[in-house]
Amino acid sequence: MTTTFGEPVGHRRTAQTLTPAELPGRAGSLLAAGSRLALVAGHDDGDGLRAVYLFTDAATDHRVELHVPVDRADPHVPSLAGISFPAGRFEREMRDLYGIVPDEHPLPRRLVRHFHWPRGWYPMLADAGEPPEFGDVDGPYPFRTVEGPGVYEIPVGPVHAGMIEPGHFRFSVVGETILNLKARLWFVHKGIEKLFHGRSPEGAVELAERISGDTAVGHTLAFCQAVEDAHTLLVPQDVQRIRAILRELERLYNHVTDIGALCNDVGHGILHAHAQRIREQLLRINDTVTGHRLLRGAIHPGGATIRQLPDLRELAAIATDIAEIVALALDHSMVRDRFAGTAVLTREQAVDLGTLGYVARASGLSVDARHDHPFLSSEFPRTRHTHTDGDVLSRFLVRAEEITASVGLIAALSGSLGGYLGGAAPAPGVGHPRSGVGIVEGWRGTITHRVELAADGRLTRVKIVDPSFFNWPALPVALADTIVPDFPLVNKSFNLSYAGNDL
Amino acid sequence: MSALGVVGGVLQPLLVAAGAPLLVGVTRQVRARLEGRAGPGVGQPWRDLRKLLRKEAITPRGTSEVFRLAPLVLVATTLVVAVVVPFVTTDSALDPVADLFAVVALLALGTVAVALAGLDTGTAFGGMGASREMTIIALVEPTLLVAIFALSVRVGSTNLASIVASTLHDPARVISPVSLLAAVALIVVIVAETGRLPVDNPATHLELTMVHEAMVLEYAGPDLALVELASAMRLTVFLGLLANLFLPWGIATTATALAVLGGVLAFALKVTLLGAVLAVGEVFLAKLRLFRVPELLAGSFLLALLAVAASFFLA
Numbered sequence: 001m002t003t004t005f006g007e008p009v010g011h012r013r014t015a016q017t018l019t020p021a022e023l024p025g026r027a028g029s030l031l032a033a034g035s036r037l038a039l040v041a042g043h044d045d046g047d048g049l050r051a052v053y054l055f056t057d058a059a060t061d062h063r064v065e066l067h068v069p070v071d072r073a074d075p076h077v078p079s080l081a082g083i084s085f086p087a088g089r090f091e092r093e094m095r096d097l098y099g100i101v102p103d104e105h106p107l108p109r110r111l112v113r114h115f116h117w118p119r120g121w122y123p124m125l126a127d128a129g130e131p132p133e134f135g136d137v138d139g140p141y142p143f144r145t146v147e148g149p150g151v152y153e154i155p156v157g158p159v160h161a162g163m164i165e166p167g168h169f170r171f172s173v174v175g176e177t178i179l180n181l182k183a184r185l186w187f188v189h190k191g192i193e194k195l196f197h198g199r200s201p202e203g204a205v206e207l208a209e210r211i212s213g214d215t216a217v218g219h220t221l222a223f224c225q226a227v228e229d230a231h232t233l234l235v236p237q238d239v240q241r242i243r244a245i246l247r248e249l250e251r252l253y254n255h256v257t258d259i260g261a262l263c264n265d266v267g268h269g270i271l272h273a274h275a276q277r278i279r280e281q282l283l284r285i286n287d288t289v290t291g292h293r294l295l296r297g298a299i300h301p302g303g304a305t306i307r308q309l310p311d312l313r314e315l316a317a318i319a320t321d322i323a324e325i326v327a328l329a330l331d332h333s334m335v336r337d338r339f340a341g342t343a344v345l346t347r348e349q350a351v352d353l354g355t356l357g358y359v360a361r362a363s364g365l366s367v368d369a370r371h372d373h374p375f376l377s378s379e380f381p382r383t384r385h386t387h388t389d390g391d392v393l394s395r396f397l398v399r400a401e402e403i404t405a406s407v408g409l410i411a412a413l414s415g416s417l418g419g420y421l422g423g424a425a426p427a428p429g430v431g432h433p434r435s436g437v438g439i440v441e442g443w444r445g446t447i448t449h450r451v452e453l454a455a456d457g458r459l460t461r462v463k464i465v466d467p468s469f470f471n472w473p474a475l476p477v478a479l480a481d482t483i484v485p486d487f488p489l490v491n492k493s494f495n496l497s498y499a500g501n502d503l
Numbered sequence: 504m505s506a507l508g509v510v511g512g513v514l515q516p517l518l519v520a521a522g523a524p525l526l527v528g529v530t531r532q533v534r535a536r537l538e539g540r541a542g543p544g545v546g547q548p549w550r551d552l553r554k555l556l557r558k559e560a561i562t563p564r565g566t567s568e569v570f571r572l573a574p575l576v577l578v579a580t581t582l583v584v585a586v587v588v589p590f591v592t593t594d595s596a597l598d599p600v601a602d603l604f605a606v607v608a609l610l611a612l613g614t615v616a617v618a619l620a621g622l623d624t625g626t627a628f629g630g631m632g633a634s635r636e637m638t639i640i641a642l643v644e645p646t647l648l649v650a651i652f653a654l655s656v657r658v659g660s661t662n663l664a665s666i667v668a669s670t671l672h673d674p675a676r677v678i679s680p681v682s683l684l685a686a687v688a689l690i691v692v693i694v695a696e697t698g699r700l701p702v703d704n705p706a707t708h709l710e711l712t713m714v715h716e717a718m719v720l721e722y723a724g725p726d727l728a729l730v731e732l733a734s735a736m737r738l739t740v741f742l743g744l745l746a747n748l749f750l751p752w753g754i755a756t757t758a759t760a761l762a763v764l765g766g767v768l769a770f771a772l773k774v775t776l777l778g779a780v781l782a783v784g785e786v787f788l789a790k791l792r793l794f795r796v797p798e799l800l801a802g803s804f805l806l807a808l809l810a811v812a813a814s815f816f817l818a
Contacts, residue, residue, distance in 0.1 A: 152627070153627065154628075154631065154711075155627060156710065156711065160710075161708045161709070161710055162708045162709075263789075265712075266789045266790055267700050267704040267788070267789045267790030268788070268789035268790075269534070269538055269706065270537065270538045270787075273539050273540055274538075274539065277539065334701060334788065334790070334791060338789065338790070338791075338792055483792070483793060483794065484631070485711060485792075485793045487711045487712075488709040488711055
């Protein structure tokens, strides 16, 4: 897609204002040209509402925004669910939070609305006020019932054994085989997007770090890039390298945790114990690098500061240890048997659902914001993955291979820094209202933030999209015809965020 | 009823009940150390039981007497087995009950009671656990019977005391093909019956993968303590049975104090060793896919059948 449409508003980004009737045609041509719908956000502009659709093109890194103002009294947009599955989910989210109704939506049910929010209360509207008391339920929301001889339902959650966030899973099962799984999330709407409103970008960093506890760097970086995009700040390449090192450190400790947890879920506890040991080593490295075990406090709008670079020899030793754990797991015939062929997400399904991150790459997609939307001037080769069958084994191996690649990337980036420990771009002046987009490959996948700033530099709207929002629908799809006792393993292989999903 | 039988009948249940939580503690501690963890110590299961016993008794709404009686049935059947099976002394307090079929039936009764309790809760997990347990037990019980039957053929009696006594008198039998085949079959069965890896993972908190734990999910307080104690006792009883069927040495054959003390120590040592071996084995294993479990159990049944065949043809 070329940039001839709309006016340039940011880094490789153009914006165009459309009427609702023009939206489907324009969105359809963008999608047909290979763009991905990265984000849909509602906005309350006071006198009217506005829907913003952000399309990104992986091949050219062009970003196209479509702004659709709608009438506040009767907000309607035509639904894009027919041409894009993620669009259908974004529209339901926007309807639940802003009351903007997608016309002719094939599944016009609540998505993020809490069951007990009073009808007609839309929390993101400027005049929504304090969260109300739980009122009458907003109509019935039945589960799809699967009927037939021997079919029964297993309800699980929303409160689980263990330290897991709330989610209700309804299995329709015959014997042990899953016929249908419905995951119902969104029990803990935090209103975190609204908490951003009115803050200065610097004052909002602490929020961005806490969107999803295990993705502090990913979300903070996406937020800071969005702010920098809005101010057209040119961040020095060395700062970007430090940010990339932090992003890979976050990937390392999370991937190691998952590799151990996957082994634990098939009852092979000893590898889990060792993965935990390595995770602790990595968290301590994080602590020496940033002063925080979860890498908070290092990245801020315009810059990044660290205490010291990670010890490369220590990282290399850790990479060797992890490779040994992976080899032990794969050489164990029972572990391999549990992993291989379990819960296959086909390439076609992965494309249709718009999956991101390791889930997509394990199904043979190449989506990776590090290469599709790079912020480093030097290009690094894409990681080649040996198994892309879309099963648990592929998701396990993609993580293992990314660990090796990340350690190599950290070494390469550290080498070119020459002891530089951080700095910042000059602070931007105050100007006119503006918007910015940040796209970062967090450890789970592509994180997209879009911010709008008022003339005084304060945030008026922050839209956060965690890759989990795209990947959650893939879990039930992959689980069809899997057996119930394999669910925890499959769930761990996806390891989706509840907090990043339920904002 | 001989004096030796009475001594055994009194000592064995006490030893099993007191030692079973320690045995579980040993297996967990061995596993923790092998995995590079400090571990909570051998006494932790007893501390857990003490904590649970001090809590108020509570049962889910809608459950019936089946749910309330199951822990008692489980403990009671296991205690009876602990009384009659020759663990410490060769004579049994209730000789007719020390029969192969009676003992296996008693152990199965406990399992069925817990499965019924799981169904009685009316929750999906209870039913799921019960369904899985019944699938497993349907394959386990015949194997258990056939394996011990292979040992009883050459003795001409299904009385466990007689089988143990005859092995004592003729040690060469231990390394016969019959014994070895039956031993392997029994080990697999015991692993399945006591809910250990690779059939069930006793350490998991994931409801959807559980077998035994899923059935007892709704128990709390003293009832849970009984269920946990009974599970530990069943593990002890099964390991004791395995030990004394194949390696009965050390068991008391006379009612003297020294012989009985030797019997107690030998039993404790054998069961602890077997428990440790079980824990070491678990470190190297992973949990089988549920649908692979029947293959494993069918294999063990085949071994038991071969043991019986061998006992006829090689006798």
